[in-house]
Amino acid sequence: MIPGLLLQPLVENSVRHGIAPAKSGGHISLTCRANGKFCHLEINDTGKGFDGSETQEHFGLNSVRERLALNYGENFEFQLKTEQGMSILLCLPLQTDMSIET
Numbered sequence: 001m002i003p004g005l006l007l008q009p010l011v012e013n014s015v016r017h018g019i020a021p022a023k024s025g026g027h028i029s030l031t032c033r034a035n036g037k038f039c040h041l042e043i044n045d046t047g048k049g050f051d052g053s054e055t056q057e058h059f060g061l062n063s064v065r066e067r068l069a070l071n072y073g074e075n076f077e078f079q080l081k082t083e084q085g086m087s088i089l090l091c092l093p094l095q096t097d098m099s100i101e102t
């Protein structure tokens with residue numbers, strides 16, 4: 001289970017900081033796959049990425065990290081990679097018991 005509106009600020013950052021400034025636009029992809037007991041989510045954009053002076057995380061990324069910690073404790077990974085564009089990698093516990101109590 002992925003907390004509601006967790007991905008929205010990450011995709012919004014890709015649009016706002018990655019794609020919108022580029023004259024030619026760009027692309028954003030979101031992939032999700034199960035790997036053992038974990039769900040791997042990856043958001044990639046073809047924007048400019050970060051340069052060395054932009055290491056500070058702002059409200060959107062900080063709030064996502066805080067929400068992940070509240071929901072998963074230390075049992076998650078959150079990585080930022082910038083090579084060609086920006087990649088955000090999330091590794092979350094895969095909940096297999098999807099039963100709903102009534």
